[in-house]
Amino acid sequence: MSYAIEVEQLTKSYENKAALRGIGFKVEAGSCFGLLGPNGAGKSTTMKILSGLLEPDQGKARIFGNDLGTAANEVRKQVGYVPQSITLYEKLSAADNLVFFGEMYGVKGKELKRRIDEVLEQVGLADRAKDAVEKFSGGMKRRVNIAAALLHRPKLIIMDEPTVGIDPQSRNHIFEMIRSLQQSGVTVLYSTHYMEEVESMCDSLAIVDNGQVIAGGTLGEVMDRFGxxxxxxxxxxxxxxxxxxxxxxxxxxxxxxxxxxxxxxxxxxxxxxxxxxxxxxxxxxxxxxxxxxxxxxxxxxxxxxxx
Amino acid sequence: MIFSIATKEWKLLLKEKGTFFWLLLMPVMFIVLFGTVLGQLGSTPQTLTYIDMDRSSASEALLASLEAKGGYKLEAKDAGTLDDELSRIREGKLSSLLVIPKGFDGALAEGGNSQASVVLYSDAASDTVAGLRTTLENVASDYREQRIDDALKSAGANEESRKQALQSPLRIEDKPQNSTESNTVTQVVPGYTVMFVFFVMISMIRRFVTDKTTGMTARLRTTRMSPLNYLLGMWLAYLGVALVQCTVLLAFGHYAYDVQLGDLSAIAALVFMLALCGTGIGLALSMVVRGENQGMAFVQLITMGGAVLGGLWFPLEYMPKAMQTVSHFIPQYWAQKAFQDIMVRGDHLSGILPSLAVLAAFAVACIAIALLRFRGFMKSALSG
Known part of the structure; x- marks a missing residue:
């Protein structure tokens, strides 16, 4: 079995306050994995480490076999990170934002143009490409936020609460998109507070609290064991x-x-x-x-x- | 990747109306305002209010002489309004009043030891009275020369000997050393160009702080962009902005006010170094400040303080000696000096090398600070 993510005994502290206390889990390649936990449980810290934003104090993390500590640049090529906050330039159009992010991911020229057309189609905003993001609804912004992480065809998408505060239609569109990505072989690491999202989309999950995994496995395994x-x-x-x-x-x-x-x-x-x-x-x-x-x-x- | 970041920044700046206002419209407005006001100083005739109680040909000749020598616009008042006019002076509504008393003509014609007199009432707080007093003294000197000339003529001296006797032993030869005609606009255009280049720091700080607080910096770090690319891309963007800004403002001064720019290659080198220095300071501040408000306070201090101490608003000679010494530690001083050297004194690149070196030193020092603080900035951005 090949794993997209392997996390072993990760620890991380902020100013003597432990955020992660030896967290560990594995995510099968091509699956959708739900990361659940209350506020401050360590989900975002884990995702930031896996995205290369933070370095763990101890422990190992591998993305498709590449150690984050020694092959961070290689990992960045394979990962698309969708942060919890909408990080777009509101004054720029959706297309201009995507041009910028595409270039930051190293995609250029005709390939970038083609990918922008594709991801805008994927997120259902092909007809709004030229509009400034500031004119978009919350749901539309969330979709552009996701589109920006797909431009370089990542093998792993890390999504930190991507459906917070959006309308049911946008949320449904995002679900469909995630399913479509998964069908094309992309692995999805998904963090959310909405349990029904995990139940409907994720193959397996880990419940995190106080910086540790307190329950994990397939949805059925977790329900059988704890439900x-x-x-x-x-x-x-x-x-x-x-x-x-x-x-x-x-x-x-x-x-x-x-x-x-x-x-x-x-x-x-x-x-x-x-x-x-x-x-x-x-x-x-x-x-x-x-x-x-x-x-x-x-x-x-x-x-x-x-x- | 650096160019991609700069291009994105330029697109954003073009979408933000405030950018045009602060970086182009505002300095143009300042140049127009101060260029117009200062450019017309001296060309508007000053009014000389007088009461002629003598109403003689001699008093009329005196007034005509004052009008001719001082360029005054004469304004007559009736003798009965003297008390009212004096009240106006005391209230600060009138700066001066010249009164030619009755008997002025007779006293002047009497000759010998007799002296004709005029009375100058003035507001002690007025700056214009000194000029009028000097003009009056010049006219009095003319009367004295005329009396000497009359006395020599009576003694039988011929015209040549009288001319020799009245000739001043001191001759002033006026030889301006500037190769270019200078005027107040030659001070205003480069002055406000230098001042507003430093306003680019506002946009720089705002962008860096916003990127950090919104999580944009962190998100970009998950891409293939290196932190140094980010820093250089942002710097390149604002360096370009400062170069365009300088070019527009100097071109405006040249075409609207006929400001002579001098050696264009020297001007180009100076503009580049000034832009490097201004954006370098902006980069350092962006890395150092804790928030936008703190950044804005620093920008005000650097731009306004630097404008005064750098001699951007008025010539440095007007300032106390100690302040003139302090100004040597201000980049604005060196930029303004170099502009004046090129535009007024006709210097070329070799002549402004010391100023360029100082501006380069400021730029290098600030970029070093920015690089030293950059790790902390990124750490703060990523842990937020």
């Missing part, structure tokens, strides 16, 4: 359902009640039986698939992380 299965019951009169002592206490959620259990099928059958015996009218009774958000909050806690 508790559950049964959902909602009565027509809205009252609390009868308790099932052997399964523990049900908790109110979304107008009904949810019961977490390792044996959801048995619990579902028992609850159905009790409701039938007591002639309770059931509105909904179903097994619930554990959500990634639930797993995330279970692992990282619900305490606010403002820093």
């Amino acid at each position: 508790t299965q559950a049964v959902y019951l909602e009565l027509q009169d809205g009252k609390a359902p009868p308790a099932l002592a052997e399964y523990g206490k049900a908790e109110a959620k979304d107008g009904g009640w949810i019961l977490e259990t390792a044996t959801p099928l048995d619990a579902l059958a028992d609850w159905a039986e009790v409701c039938k015996e007591r002639s309770l009218k059931v509105k909904r009774l179903e097994m619930v698939r554990p959500s990634l958000e639930h797993v995330f909050l279970t692992l990282t806690g619900t305490t606010l992380r403002d820093n």
